[in-house]
Amino acid sequence: MMVVRSPDTGWPIWALVACTALGGSVGAALRATALNAASSTTDPAVVFALNLVGSIAVGAALGWGLRIDRPLWALLAPGFGGGLTTFSTVTVEVAIRLRDGQPVGALLLVVVMVGPTLAGAGLGWRLGLARRVALR
């Protein structure tokens, strides 16, 4: 049977998909556990904390030199980071605020969610870079 491989790294696609699925299920299980313990399953404070941690982790993986089509990247970034963080919960919370006539609350939620997580992505990247240099 022919194995389809990544043209960039030579890794079989099935292995990369398996790593992504594994990381995704672990990250999503953690997210569900945290949100289940919260006051509501879309609690913006908990979602913020999860998104911040996941954004720093993926930034660190990038800075560390991990790239697409490698098993550890698949496990950590699209897998664990992707499963732990959530975009859709944020957009639904924003849409609910807009529907209920709270445009200021909606805008505030977006600003608070984007600003620190974007900064966290940059911070994670710097931390990863420092670690990569230290490893050499």
Next chain:
Amino acid sequence: MTVVAFALAAAAASAVRAGLGWRLNRHLPFGTLAANVLASFVVGVAVGTRPPDEVGGLAVLAVGGALGTWSALVNEVAVLLREDRPTAAAGYLAASLVLGVVAAAAGLAVGP
């Protein structure tokens, strides 16, 4: 049993999202954008049609959440900024948020 079903569904959703990224993320991360907009609609429907604290609601939320991703979004924006493409970064972020909120609102409108 719920946990196993949940983990399997989230695994599948993550693989679909990563697949979209592998296929469509080129000059701009269109694959992530597509996954996030689709996920926003799914979670909008889930929240709009049932109380989100029910077990079924939680499962759909978890799967819809795994289909979309926040960490890829902000890191792709950060990469575009590091590549000195501020217009692309701002446009990608704005397009994600606007299309995502519109999709979420459309999903919410499906509910009772």
